[in-house]
Amino acid sequence: MELFLRSRKFEMIRTTFCILVVFALAGIPVMESRPKTQAGIKYSALNCRKHRAVITDFGAVGDGKTSNTKAFREAIIKLSPMAADGGVQLIVPPGKWLTGSFNLTSHFTLFIQKGAILLASQDESEYPVVPPLPSYGRGRDAPGPRFASLISGTNLTDVIITGNNGTINGQGKYWWAKFKSGGFKSITRPYLIEILFSNNLQISNVTLINSPSWHIHPVYSNNVIVKGVTILAPIDSPNTDGINPDSCTNTLIEDCYIVSGDDCIAVKSGWDEYGIKFAMPTQQLSIRRLTCISPDSAGVALGSEMSGGIKDVRIEDTTLIQTQSAIRIKTAVGRGGYVKDIFARRLTMKTMKYVFWMSGAYNQHVDDKWDPKALPVVTNINYRDMTAENVTIAARLEGIKKDPFTGICMSNVSISLAPKAKKLQWNCTDIAGVTSKVTPKPCSLLPEKEKPVDCAFPEDKIPIESVVMKKCIA
Known part of the structure; x- marks a missing residue:
């Protein structure tokens, strides 16, 4: 009997060994142990996925020290055929997953679980190293190329980055220090997430911290949702913009909380002659239920790279705390393009340097080839139903000589001033418009309407606002 049992045990060991060898030769990942995933997590998404994999299936180690760049890149390559067959989701379980840049694929979900941290x-x-964007002509930091973003993608369809509040940490301190010391003379720092020329993009329910530069940059893309995202960076960190929709159509940004060293949201569409030639505007953009803290920058900036045009932007139900300005329009001679049909309502502001800020002299140019005859058009700018407390200056509105900003409307705006507020509250040049029920009293270029009016806000919705999310399980 004892001999029989020893024989059976030997056969089981041999059989198991043979199976492992076959799996290895076939390239099928076999893990003796791996981090426990949070099974059955429900989440909302544009699309659910037929297939599921875990990053540990590809040899990743979540110790915060081992580089997993190869694992992430191989995972995307090996999962791409499955993505074409009903979609695939790649699960990042709890742990610290150090990685460099990797590209996503279509019909793909990157799901970052609670307790998981992607460390850049x-x-x-x-x-x-990748070429400059065609609508910019150079990198944003310096002439020449750019480092690819941590998470990148080009010409994709149906891409989702989500989780149950997992984290992507850009570990930006190294990049900020080198940038401030002039170390990047011919190359631009990486962003955290940049998706180009793509359709149906969702970024939701994740926390992004300390990007080397911009945190989220969808560019040349359509049908974009950024929802329930928290973005955190030191208020003195350079160019750590939160969300920068750039030459995108039909974009929804909602329920986001942003603390940054630059604009919380910066709407863009190309730079000088390169943006004019590329001619792809940002349009149909809805921003709602945003909370922003940025002492040195804007809650929402329009420009300064706006040479392809910006139009039909709706901003509502937004809270700004200790932020330099609420909605700032930035442009200059040589930009060309336009900023028009801008609508904002129900903004609550506390401790602001400016409430309204428009600048026609934001003279940062790509090179010396910009056209002095390329004048931007700024018109039909509507602000209504706003309150602001502890404000230093109500408005700084500076258009362009012989190219004034027109069609400015402000209604039902109440601004209470800081104890050390400036004596001149409305600094207005080269602008035209009207106001109704605005305090303190605006400048003479924005006369009070005799009969109270409400500035415009569209009653329709942009298409992305009507999208119904599906209920999925990770």
């Missing part, structure tokens, strides 16, 4: 590598060699 500070090793420059783990970021491919």
Whole structure:
């Protein structure tokens, strides 16, 4: 009997060994142990997925020290055929997953579980160098190319980055220090997430912290949702914009909380002659239920790179705390393009330097080839139903000589001033418009309407606002 049992045990060991060898030869990942995933997590998404994989299936190690760049890149390559067959989701379980840049694929969900932290590598060699964007002509930091973003993608359809509040940490301190010391003379820092030329993009329910530069940059894309995202960076960190929709159509940004060293949201569409030639506007953009803290920048900036045009932007139900300005329009001679049909309502502001700020002299140019005859058009700008407390200056509105900003409307706006507020509250040049029920009293270029009016706000919805999310399980 004892001999029989020893024989059976030997056969089981041999059989198991043979199976493992076959799996290995076939390239099928076999893990003796891996981090426990949070099974059965429900989430909302544009689309659910037929297939599921875990990053540990591809050899990733969540110790915060081991580079997993190869694991993430191989995972995307091997899962791409499955993505074409009903979609696939790649699960990042709890742990600290150090990685450099990697590209996503179509019909794909990157699901970052609670307790999971993607740590962006500070090793420059783990970021491919890519050409400047065609609508910019150069990198944003410096002439020349750019480091690829941590998470990138081009020409994709149906891409989702989500989770149950997992984290992507850009570990930006290294990049900020080198940038401030002039170390990037011919190359631009990586962003955290940048998706180009794509359709149906969702970024939701994740926390992004300390990007080397901009945090979320959808560019040349359509049908974009950024929802329930928390973005955190030190208020003195350079160019750590929160969300920058750039030459995008039909975009919804809602229920986001942003603390940053630059604009919480910066709407863009290309720079000078390159943006004019590329001619792709940002349009049909809805921003709602945003909370922003940015002492040195704007809650929502329109420009300064706006040479492809910005139109039909709706901003509502937004809270701004210790933020330099609420909605800032930034442009200059040479930009061309337009900023028009801008609508904002129900903004609550506390401790602001400016409430309204428009600048026609934001003279940062790509090169010396900009056209002095390329004048921007700024018109039909509507602000209504706003309150602001502890304000230093109500408005700084500076258009362009012989190219004034027109069609400005402000109604039902109450601004209470800080104890050390400036004596001149409305600084207005080269603008035209009207006001109704605005305090303190506006400048003479914005006369009070005799009969109270409400500035316009569209009654229709942009298409992305009507999208119904599906209930999915990770």
